[in-house]
Amino acid sequence: MRTLLALLTCLIALPALAAPRSYTLDAENSAVAFFYDFGEEEIRGNFTLEEADISIDFDAVQNSSVSVRLRVAGGHAGFPFATEAMLGPRVLDAANHPEMYFSSTSIRRTQAGASITGDLTIRNVTRPVTLDARLFRQQGAPVGGFDELVVELTGSVDRTDFGADGWREWAGDTVRLQIFATIDAE
Amino acid sequence: MPLRNTDTTFGWLSRLIHWLMAVGLIAMLVFGTVLKTMEPSFANLWMYDAHKSFGLLLFMLVLLRIIWHRLSPPPAPLSGVPLWQERAARWAHRTLYALMILVPLSGWIGSAATGISVRFFGLRLPQVVPPSAALDTAGFAAHSLLTKLLMAVILLHVLGALHRGFVSRDSSLRRITRGV
Numbered sequence: 001m002r003t004l005l006a007l008l009t010c011l012i013a014l015p016a017l018a019a020p021r022s023y024t025l026d027a028e029n030s031a032v033a034f035f036y037d038f039g040e041e042e043i044r045g046n047f048t049l050e051e052a053d054i055s056i057d058f059d060a061v062q063n064s065s066v067s068v069r070l071r072v073a074g075g076h077a078g079f080p081f082a083t084e085a086m087l088g089p090r091v092l093d094a095a096n097h098p099e100m101y102f103s104s105t106s107i108r109r110t111q112a113g114a115s116i117t118g119d120l121t122i123r124n125v126t127r128p129v130t131l132d133a134r135l136f137r138q139q140g141a142p143v144g145g146f147d148e149l150v151v152e153l154t155g156s157v158d159r160t161d162f163g164a165d166g167w168r169e170w171a172g173d174t175v176r177l178q179i180f181a182t183i184d185a186e
Numbered sequence: 187m188p189l190r191n192t193d194t195t196f197g198w199l200s201r202l203i204h205w206l207m208a209v210g211l212i213a214m215l216v217f218g219t220v221l222k223t224m225e226p227s228f229a230n231l232w233m234y235d236a237h238k239s240f241g242l243l244l245f246m247l248v249l250l251r252i253i254w255h256r257l258s259p260p261p262a263p264l265s266g267v268p269l270w271q272e273r274a275a276r277w278a279h280r281t282l283y284a285l286m287i288l289v290p291l292s293g294w295i296g297s298a299a300t301g302i303s304v305r306f307f308g309l310r311l312p313q314v315v316p317p318s319a320a321l322d323t324a325g326f327a328a329h330s331l332l333t334k335l336l337m338a339v340i341l342l343h344v345l346g347a348l349h350r351g352f353v354s355r356d357s358s359l360r361r362i363t364r365g366v
């Protein structure tokens with residue numbers, strides 16, 4: 001009887017899981033870290049995630065989607081001089097382009113998680129980028145609990161592709177990204 | 187040592203400002219040129235703030251100098267040299283004043299336009315211009331060009347002064363050095 005009941009709940013649960021589930025961002029527990037070369041050193045900067053719409057289809061990952069928006073002016077580039085330089089017209093030009101966007105165009109499953117290709121818009125310039133995604137369940141979450149997840153996105157962009165090409169003699173072209181987003185099921 | 191200038195002599199304040207600015211400008215021209223060729227790194231970031239601070243100090247000095255010369259006009263140039271030399275000297279002095287204003291001003295505008303705050307010995311100054319790619323480019327292009335011009339005019343000025351002191355042998359050089 002017990003096994004039958006368990007089987008039943010499984011069967012009921014399956015269709016619910018098979019459809020994509022929508023998630024909203026828990027901005028407090030999310031962060032965008034980025035890394036760039038400054039002379040001999042690697043500097044860590046960060047942005048705060050403003051908004052994210054995520055829908056995950058656990059059975060057919062390709063049906064998932066991610067779109068993210070973040071506010072440029074909330075960014076820090078490691079130390080005050082660099083932050084001001086980054087927000088200034090030579091790099092992100094925060095005054096004229098207050099936001100950055102990412103929107104997925106295709107997602108495929110990989111060994112470690114998923115590979116997300118999408119359009120990244122910086123300074124009003126849109127270029128394709130590919131990020132590696134991994135999903136984690138919150139520590140202590142019940143088995144099969146998918147209500148609160150952590151998404152890790154990693155990848156790198158060449159800032160000169162977006163016209164954010166100022167201070168190249170100071171800071172490297174490649175910006176490595178590491179995004180941790182905590183998301184809650186709707 | 188009289189403070190004020192007279193019809194024929196420079197008082198100590200005018201002479202002091204003259205020499206402070208002479209040393210300051212030449213040092214800053216060298217400093218700025220070195221700054222441009224330096225390997226960017228954490229270790230020399232502070233030099234940019236130092237360059238801006240001393241540049242702004244020189245800007246204040248030239249304003250003080252102009253105000254002071256309204257209150258206490260400097261003596262007229264000595265005559266007795268060929269007219270072309272008199273004209274060249276007058277032209278050089280006017281250009282020097284224009285450059286002493288425009289050189290730091292262009293550096294300040296270019297710097298502020300990058301969005302990086304301009305500090306005067308640590309004190310954050312209000313933004314003279316908003317962040318702007320156009321003002322950034324124009325400001326530094328002007329700063330670069332005008333500093334080259336300043337180097338040339340200072341050279342002419344020094345050669346002219348030495349000529350007065352050691353060839354024409356009038357009191358032009360002496361009155362700005364020793365005041366008599």
Ligand code: HEM
Binds near residue numbers: 217238240
């Ligand atoms: C009388 C005062 C000043 C003198 C004589 C001076 C001189 C110079 C010189 C010779 C250069 C190199 C230019 C080149 O070769 O392109 C330079 C660069 C520079 N100056 Fe000044 N400067 C003065 C004031 C200022 C002020 C007031 C500021 C800012 C508040 C400033 C900011 C800069 C900056 C940021 C650079 C580097 C530009 C770059 O790397 O592209 N300067 N300066």
